[in-house]
Amino acid sequence: MILKKRLFVVMLLIGFCLTMQADKLENYLEPGLASIKPMDPYNYCKTMALPKYAGRLTGHEGYTAAAEWAAGMFCRWGLKPISQKSGYLLEYPSPYTIVDEAEMTFHLPKKSSGSEESATMDISLKLLDDFLPLLFSDSGEHTAGVVFAGWGICAPELGYDDYAGIDPAGKFVLCFRGTPDRREAGFVKHDHHRFRMNMAKSKGALGIIYIYDKPAANPNGDLVPQFTPAVISEKAADKLLAEKNITSVDLRKDLQTYKKPLSFPLNARITYRVVSRHFPEGRGYNIAGYVEGSDSKLKKECLVIGGHFDHCGAHCGLIFPGADDNASGSAVVMELAEAFSKLKKRPKRSVVFVLFGGEEMGLQGSTYFVHHLPSPFEKVDTMFNFDMEGEGDGTVCSHSPDVPGLPEVLKAADEHVGILRRTGQMRAVGVRGSDYAPFFQEGAICVAFFSNGPHLHYHLPGDTIYRINPDIMADIARLAFISSYHWANR
Secondary structure: OHHHHHHHHHHHHHHHHHHHOOOOOOHHHHHHHHOOOOHHHHHHHHHHOOHHHHHHOOOOHHHHHHHHHHHHHHHHOOOEEOEOOOEOEEEEEOOEEEEEEEEEEEEEEOOOOOOOOOOEEEEEOOEOOOEEEOOOOOOEEEEEEEEEOOOOOEEHHHOEEOOOOOOOOOOEEEEOOOOOOOOOHHHHHHHOHHHHHHHHHHOOOOEEEEEEOOOOOOOOOOOOOOOOOEEEEHHHHHHHHHHHOOOHHHHHHHHHHHOOOOOEEEEEEEEEEEEEEEEOOOEEEEEEEEEOOOOOOHHHEEEEEEEEOOOOEEEOOEEEOOHHHHHHHHHHHHHHHHHHHOOOOOOOOEEEEEEEOOHHHOOHHHHHHHHOOOOOOOEEEEEEEEOOOOOOOOEEEEEOOOOOOHHHHHHHHHOOOOOEEEEEEOOOOOOOOOOHHHHHHOOOEEEEEEEOOOOOOOOOOOOOHHHOOHHHHHHHHHHHHHHHHHHHOO
């Protein structure tokens, strides 16, 4: 009986895919499709990236003001508010930190020359080019030694310990982000920033210093008292590692090759000063509205169309506008909300439009939404996610595996747009997923869209409106409008 039902559903989906491949779409989709215009998402993106919203750090007043603006747009289009009590804004706790100042200096050992000159050479690092504080750092100033600790992982249950043979107490821990073996699921929890920071703190470290290709802003963690973490560039790290005659690139390669700890102390010392303000009572908001489904039973299920509304904020005199990441994805969600609001023939399932807070802080808003599903709905059937849709000339898409008819729906919709460059299947979400991750983990069908880039200036002040392509956002919206409507209507 189950097999017959499954085959029936597949045949229905194949039938309407063939219909979609005709020269024209169904007439009832035309009003929505016609409303999608390139300059609309471009202007939404431009608004979100304005300096007055201060980089949209969740909890900060800049984010809240931007959320109120987006809620006003949902109201203008006649979406149903997600809550009878709070309207379009769903509030949740969101502590946050603002970093006001940061300085870092390396004190590098000199080779002995028999002279009486200083035994060290001091190098001041340049903010943004050479280093950035992690944006959940506590205030503090320390001059201390350094130990290199591989991936910064202590996992005795897996027989792996980067801290074996070194003493991090009262020192800075230099390490890479990642794990010794991505195939080992047990390492996943150790790759979370929060887990790694707390592990280092428990061993007495003053802070973790990540080695990244280039520094990038990162608010994804919790303030740990008297702990001052940072990110430095590979070029800066090479100055620290010069005493060992190795580069950061080669060191990472060795860790990946041998999959064993390669930890050691350094003779270099670091002075690091941070001035920050923490706001433990911060409040975040998901912005949400919906179009009610037409089927009396299926309307209690919903298809969520979402993307994260937040970015990294303003710190150390720098604003991180987040135009591509992720004003662009939010703009696509808003364009889809307006398109669905134009339809007289609604799909069977309700369609909920959500701009999530706190993605950059660890998927806070989407996780909260999943675990506090608003009362009009009993189940999330499917989640379409939009993250970094503003740069490039095409889109790539990943989706839940083994969902009958879903790949066909996406490909049939693209017959009318021609923007889909590649599709793939989600098998796991790890620690680097976007807002689809908590939905995927709860068993909802998920579809994630990303434009094909190159996504320049990721998490940097250069992620501005000047890098955004209006047409790519509009085309992604068209593809998603056609495919999501039919999927919600199946």
